[in-house]
Amino acid sequence: MSEKWTKADIPDQRGRVAVVTGANTGLGYETARALAGRGASVVLAVRDVAKGEQAAARMSGDVSVQALDLTSLDSVRTAAAALRSRFDRLDLLINNAGVMYTPKRTTRDGFEMQFGTNHLGHFALTGLLLDLMLPVPGSRVVTVSSTGHRIRAAIHFDDLQWERSYSRVGAYGQSKLANLMFTYELQRRLAAHGTTVALAAHPGLSSTELARNTPAGLRLPLTWLAPLITQTPEMGALPTLRAATDPAALGGQYYGPGGRGEVKGHPRLVTSSAQSYDAAVQQRLWTVSEDLTGVTFSVARPERNPLPSGPAVTK
Numbered sequence: 001m002s003e004k005w006t007k008a009d010i011p012d013q014r015g016r017v018a019v020v021t022g023a024n025t026g027l028g029y030e031t032a033r034a035l036a037g038r039g040a041s042v043v044l045a046v047r048d049v050a051k052g053e054q055a056a057a058r059m060s061g062d063v064s065v066q067a068l069d070l071t072s073l074d075s076v077r078t079a080a081a082a083l084r085s086r087f088d089r090l091d092l093l094i095n096n097a098g099v100m101y102t103p104k105r106t107t108r109d110g111f112e113m114q115f116g117t118n119h120l121g122h123f124a125l126t127g128l129l130l131d132l133m134l135p136v137p138g139s140r141v142v143t144v145s146s147t148g149h150r151i152r153a154a155i156h157f158d159d160l161q162w163e164r165s166y167s168r169v170g171a172y173g174q175s176k177l178a179n180l181m182f183t184y185e186l187q188r189r190l191a192a193h194g195t196t197v198a199l200a201a202h203p204g205l206s207s208t209e210l211a212r213n214t215p216a217g218l219r220l221p222l223t224w225l226a227p228l229i230t231q232t233p234e235m236g237a238l239p240t241l242r243a244a245t246d247p248a249a250l251g252g253q254y255y256g257p258g259g260r261g262e263v264k265g266h267p268r269l270v271t272s273s274a275q276s277y278d279a280a281v282q283q284r285l286w287t288v289s290e291d292l293t294g295v296t297f298s299v300a301r302p303e304r305n306p307l308p309s310g311p312a313v314t315k
Helices: 026-037 049-057 073-086 113-132 168-190 209-213 216-229 238-245 279-293
Strands: 017-021 041-046 063-067 092-095 140-144 197-201 254-257 267-270
Touching: 017 026, 017 113, 026 041, 026 092, 026 238, 041 049, 041 073, 049 063, 063 073, 073 113, 092 113, 092 238, 113 140, 113 168, 113 279, 140 168, 140 238, 168 197, 168 279, 197 238, 238 254, 238 267
Parallel strands: 017 041, 017 092, 041 063, 092 140, 140 197, 197 254
Antiparallel strands: 254 267
């Protein structure tokens, strides 16, 4: 394997089934395209089926489309049921889709849009599909977070839905911190099973549609700086792909760009913020997420915590 990990390092994926959310554009598209190019059967789980079919037509390999609207728990349940009717196993679940810096809005279930889409939708989808993965050695759940998990980020249990006041940046930070806490708590629960593992990744600063809601005051500076500080979606997808396919990757690990400040570059192991490793908050968030979504996972938390208060690394 080369020192700078690239798509060429992805092992043969023939015989594997992968579901990638938000795969009609940007990072999700590049992730799905790379997996399909290495032989995986890839499902593009997308809100807009027409756009998903257009994206699938641009890919080679076994690619199909599944309707999935993460802002609706009914849609999440319908999509999970459809996938379960089509497949008896799932090797990779890539929780990639997301929104960023949206104006104050709620999902169809009344959740703050960023928390509801980025975290709760993926939490529910993972719980509904997990038993397709547990019997499959080497199966992985990869959830895409962001360096935004460090910016004005905390889990506001007293106002998870930002009903008292609203900050686009703070709400995004909470959702991306939740992605990491979900990953670490899921890995803790999976460790005893020895088959499926959970990992996280972030793309650095990639030029995608995700930034379309960037606050007006930041748009012009970012436009000027973009050529210097951003990378292509193809490069931004590499941390996710490495977490999903690198044989040396371990459960609980977090991958991001290897350049200065984790802004861009080839993927490597990185660490997340200190608060993201708080096991008590992870467990509390898990319990709240089960209550909000009505989805209970088939893996329970071990009575004794087998993992340290830091990055979980389990094969």
